[in-house]
Amino acid sequence: MAIVAMARELLTVWTPTAHMEYACRMEKPSKEPSSRKKKWLRRTAIGCGLLLPLLAIIAETSVLIASAGRIADDLSDLPHCNAAVVPGCSKSLRGGGENQYFRARISAAAALYHARKVGIIIVSGDNRHRGYDEPTDMKEALVRLDVPEDRIVCDYAGLRTLDTVVRAHDVFQQSDFILVSQRFQLRRALFLARSRGIRARGFAADEVRLGRRVLLRQLARERLARIAALLDVATRRKPRFLGPLENPPMRYVPSPNHSERTRPVSIIVLHYTVTKTLEQAVQILTATNTPHPVSSHYVVGIDGEIVQLVPEDRRARHAGVSFWRGETDVNSASIGIEIVNMGPDANGVHPAYPEEQITAVIGLCRDIQAHYAIEDVVGHSDVAPKRKQDPGAAFPWRRLAAEGIGVWTDEFVASDTPNAKLLASIGYDVSDPAAALLAFQRHYYPEAILSGGKRTHERLAAVEQLFRKRD
Numbered sequence: 205m206a207i208v209a210m211a212r213e214l215l216t217v218w219t220p221t222a223h224m225e226y227a228c229r230m231e232k233p234s235k236e237p238s239s240r241k242k243k244w245l246r247r248t249a250i251g252c253g254l255l256l257p258l259l260a261i262i263a264e265t266s267v268l269i270a271s272a273g274r275i276a277d278d279l280s281d282l283p284h285c286n287a288a289v290v291p292g293c294s295k296s297l298r299g300g301g302e303n304q305y306f307r308a309r310i311s312a313a314a315a316l317y318h319a320r321k322v323g324i325i326i327v328s329g330d331n332r333h334r335g336y337d338e339p340t341d342m343k344e345a346l347v348r349l350d351v352p353e354d355r356i357v358c359d360y361a362g363l364r365t366l367d368t369v370v371r372a373h374d375v376f377q378q379s380d381f382i383l384v385s386q387r388f389q390l391r392r393a394l395f396l397a398r399s400r401g402i403r404a405r406g407f408a409a410d411e412v413r414l415g416r417r418v419l420l421r422q423l424a425r426e427r428l429a430r431i432a433a434l435l436d437v438a439t440r441r442k443p444r445f446l447g448p449l450e451n452p453p454m455r456y457v458p459s460p461n462h463s464e465r466t467r468p469v470s471i472i473v474l475h476y477t478v479t480k481t482l483e484q485a486v487q488i489l490t491a492t493n494t495p496h497p498v499s500s501h502y503v504v505g506i507d508g509e510i511v512q513l514v515p516e517d518r519r520a521r522h523a524g525v526s527f528w529r530g531e532t533d534v535n536s537a538s539i540g541i542e543i544v545n546m547g548p549d550a551n552g553v554h555p556a557y558p559e560e561q562i563t564a565v566i567g568l569c570r571d572i573q574a575h576y577a578i579e580d581v582v583g584h585s586d587v588a589p590k591r592k593q594d595p596g597a598a599f600p601w602r603r604l605a606a607e608g609i610g611v612w613t614d615e616f617v618a619s620d621t622p623n624a625k626l627l628a629s630i631g632y633d634v635s636d637p638a639a640a641l642l643a644f645q646r647h648y649y650p651e652a653i654l655s656g657g658k659r660t661h662e663r664l665a666a667v668e669q670l671f672r673k674r675d
């Protein structure tokens with residue numbers, strides 16, 4: 205605060221207006237206006253000569269203090285956050301050729317995403333006229349590095365570092381994020397964030413090798429930028445554009461209900477929440493004041509909004525006592541996705557899963573499958589047939605399988621093998637064969653539950669064959 209007060213003080217004294225007013229007050233009729241002007245210029249020059257180094261020292265100290273211990277070179281030193289925020293720069297150099305700063309920032313941001321450290325990437329840059337569009341250039345470069353398009357959010361009004369940082373918080377509603385850039389800019393960005401009470405940390409993109417002259421020019425430019433940042437803080441300067449709130453496709457609401465994962469991720473377990481709203485589900489999945497706290501990695505709302513609750517490298521509590529293909533700690537081996545849906549009512553009527561919601565579930569599963577060797581996508585009732593019914597007979601498993609998520613067949617195969625043996629061969633716990641068969645029907649033959657289908661045994665044989673072929 206002392207620094208800010210000091211800067212404000214300095215600013216009041218040394219703004220050009222103040223200086224000119226001073227000059228005006230002193231003005232008297234003179235025969236030698238040019239010598240007066242020279243004097244004024246000399247004074248200004250001396251003033252600036254004294255002021256600049258002082259401001260530079262204050263700026264440098266403030267920036268170093270604010271960013272100390274907040275910048276990571278190694279991904280593993282970073283906690284999970286919802287968003288990475290990448291300040292833009294031009295993708296190519298003025299004289300032609302690729303801008304190495306751009307390239308390094310993009311690859312660092314993609315690495316953060318692929319390490320599952322962030323759910324979305326906000327690319328923030330300058331788009332002040334057509335034909336110059338940093339955010340779109342960044343988005344395209346990220347997509348080329350296999351970041352899904354729907355996880356990239358463009359901020360077209362990130363004209364300066366200040367705008368990028370403040371808009372990430374005020375417009376894109378990120379309370380804690382990871383800034384991705386070269387260290388020199390990160391320090392200044394973190395100073396700007398901290399001065400506004402915004403929690404952010406930095407992930408350092410690779411530095412760019414520069415010739416001596418270019419390096420000196422960059423150092424000088426950065427010193428001036430830091431002085432400007434100090435003045436921005438002192439004057440509480442706002443971004444050029446603020447605009448209405450933007451809702452990114454994903455939120456992170458950390459649930460404390462998780463523990464260490466002891467198995468590699470190989471299963472996705474889908475659930476329904478038995479809640480009307482996403483917020484109710486989030487409340488249940490983050491609550492600690494219950495005898496059995498629960499959680500999941502993700503919960504998907506009716507309109508397709510995704511909330512992450514637990515980082516993927518942690519074991520969430522969604523499956524409970526369960527079994528799948530010999531695995532008894534399904535929680536440790538899986539990623540759990542809760543889907544907002546009330547489940548069947550008292551008359552057995554299943555509420556449908558809306559299109560937006562299923563599209564989001566498909567996107568999420570695809571993204572998870574791209575990062576882990578997923579062997580099975582199952583329902584909660586598949587892994588806990590005696591206790592659970594979710595995600596229920598109305599869940600569109602066929603549609604998911606058509607998108608490459610899980611397996612499906614419409615075939616019926618004649619077979620002499622008893623049901624229990626077929627179920628066990630697929631992976632079910634058959635300690636209660638009737639319950640296992642019902643779970644199978646919910647997933648692979650919902651007609652048996654919804655419309656009186658009578659060919660469960662033949663469908664079971666067909667699915668078992670599919671599993672055997674797959675293995």
Ligand SMILES: [Zn+2]
Pocket residue numbers: 474475476522584592594
């Ligand atoms: Zn469940």
